Every structure is written in structure tokens, then in C-alpha cells.
Amino acid sequence: MATHHTLAVTGARLHYEVRGEGPLLLVMGAPMSAAAFAPLADALAGEYTVVTHDPRGISGSVLDDPEQDSTPELRADDVVALLDALGADSADVFGSSGGAVTGLALAARHPERIRTLVAHEPPLLELLPDAARQRAATDDIIATFHREGVGAAWLKFMANAGFDVAAGEGGAAAAPPGEPSEQDLADSARFFAHELRHTTRYLPDAAALTGGPTRVVVGLGAASGHLLTHPTSTALAELLGTKPVEFPGDHGGFLGHPKEFAETLRGVLAGGRGGHRQGGTA
Numbered sequence: 001m002a003t004h005h006t007l008a009v010t011g012a013r014l015h016y017e018v019r020g021e022g023p024l025l026l027v028m029g030a031p032m033s034a035a036a037f038a039p040l041a042d043a044l045a046g047e048y049t050v051v052t053h054d055p056r057g058i059s060g061s062v063l064d065d066p067e068q069d070s071t072p073e074l075r076a077d078d079v080v081a082l083l084d085a086l087g088a089d090s091a092d093v094f095g096s097s098g099g100a101v102t103g104l105a106l107a108a109r110h111p112e113r114i115r116t117l118v119a120h121e122p123p124l125l126e127l128l129p130d131a132a133r134q135r136a137a138t139d140d141i142i143a144t145f146h147r148e149g150v151g152a153a154w155l156k157f158m159a160n161a162g163f164d165v166a167a168g169e170g171g172a173a174a175a176p177p178g179e180p181s182e183q184d185l186a187d188s189a190r191f192f193a194h195e196l197r198h199t200t201r202y203l204p205d206a207a208a209l210t211g212g213p214t215r216v217v218v219g220l221g222a223a224s225g226h227l228l229t230h231p232t233s234t235a236l237a238e239l240l241g242t243k244p245v246e247f248p249g250d251h252g253g254f255l256g257h258p259k260e261f262a263e264t265l266r267g268v269l270a271g272g273r274g275g276h277r278q279g280g281t282a
Helices: 034-044 072-085 098-109 131-148 150-161 182-200 206-211 229-240 258-270
Strands: 003-009 012-019 024-028 049-053 091-096 114-120 215-221 245-247
Touching (some): 012 072, 024 034, 114 229, 150 182, 245 258
Parallel strands (some): 024 049
16 A cells, blocks of 8 residues: 655655555656556565655646756656655665666766666667667657647657557557546656656766666666667666666566566565675676
8 A cells, every 4th residue: 555745846846655664665767657656566565665756747746837847867856855755865776768767867966875776778869879860859759749749749759669659569658558638648748848858868977877886787678679778778788887687578567567577676676785786687
């Protein structure tokens, strides 16, 4: 059973949820809200105190200025505020997609606050050989949103990400399936207008990530070979001098296989308790 809380941070009020007992584990996405991680959090709550939250401007986390952009650095500082509110010096962190980018910014800016960071499929497009083409594709997706709306932008986004949009693949991992609610539409609009560009153009600080106290593990879905986040995750692992850890499913594997995903994550986190800073295999 989750308890629900609100925390005032600079420029926003964050909604967050707490489950379970044990070592503190933060589970996060961007733009995914806390609700998307509930099955995974439930599967982990028997061994961890699991905290999920809505990123600033998404779902229940309301901004003072709705036009404020969401950067990985701002989101990382929000996580520090969460840790402070929880009275925690440090925690383990699992971040997926944009949440993995948030985690990387957190590890670079506040390395003493993270024990192990599991960065699952971060969309770090600047690490790719065709980064210039990817920047142009992202700009086109955003322009499509402003010109044609959320639906058309999602179609271009999913196609560029490698999903088979004709077959309806990947809906659960990004755009909400079925008929979107008003909140879904608002969250999608915020993602395209104020978040996507900043997340995909983030450049991780390799020196800070490899030279600090945080153990950084790169997660990669077993079924993600055809997705754009496969080469970005592989590139990050190479940058850090590690090998990716395979997780069940694809980019949204924690949605389709929460119990199996939780089991893999437990193994990765347990591997960091002997004082190892970085890990390559589960």
C-alpha cells in the first residue's frame, strides 16, 4: 500500500509515493509518472522502501510557471529535495529512459547522495555517431507537435525510436495506450514542448561518473536491440568502461514483466553492497 505525499521544491510542488520497508530505493522516469512504476514498486516493496514521484510538471507535480523547461539538472535537484524530505543521506536509484538521464545528472551533481545508480536505457542521443541527424529529428518531432498536435508528434517520436508504429508497438512504453485522458494530453504536451530536447541533448560527465563514489550500472532490455536506446545505452557503457546489464523486456520491460524485472534489479543492487563502485554484470 502506497502513501501519498506532496513536497514543495523550488518552482514546483512534487507528488511522491512511498511503499514498503528496508533500504531506500528511488524509482523514476521522465516523463513517466509514479503511476507507471507502481507494479515494479509493489514487486520491490517487500525488501526496499520504494519511493516514486511525478517529475516536475507531470501529473500531480504542479509548476509555479507552466512554461518552465524541464532539464535533467532541475529534476536531479528535485530528487535531492526528496531525499532531504525523507531524512535520507543517500539511496539507490533506478531511472528508466528520461529518468535514467535524471539519475546521471544526479550522480554528477550530488554523487554523495547515490549509492548505486541503475540507468536503464537513457536516450543520450549526443553519444551517437549521427548525433547531428538525431538533433534534427528531435527538432522535427517538436515542430510537428506545435504544428499538428500530440498524436502526430508521438507517431514521429515512436518511429524514430525504432518502434513499429504500424503494428502498434511501444505504446505502453511512451504514449498512453487507448484514448488519452486530459492529463495524458497535458503530460504529452509538456514532454514535447519543454522536456524532450533537454533530455536527449544531455551530455553525461564521464569524469564525474567514473571518479565519484556512485556505482553506475547501465541497464539494457533483452528485447531492445531494434530500438534507438540500444546504441545510446551501449555508448554510455563504453564511455564509463562497463558492460550493460540485461533486463527483461524492452524499453518498458518493467511494465510488461514487473516481477522478473524486479528480480534482476535486486541482483544488480545486491552486487553493489560489497563496496564496488561500478558494475558490468548482474
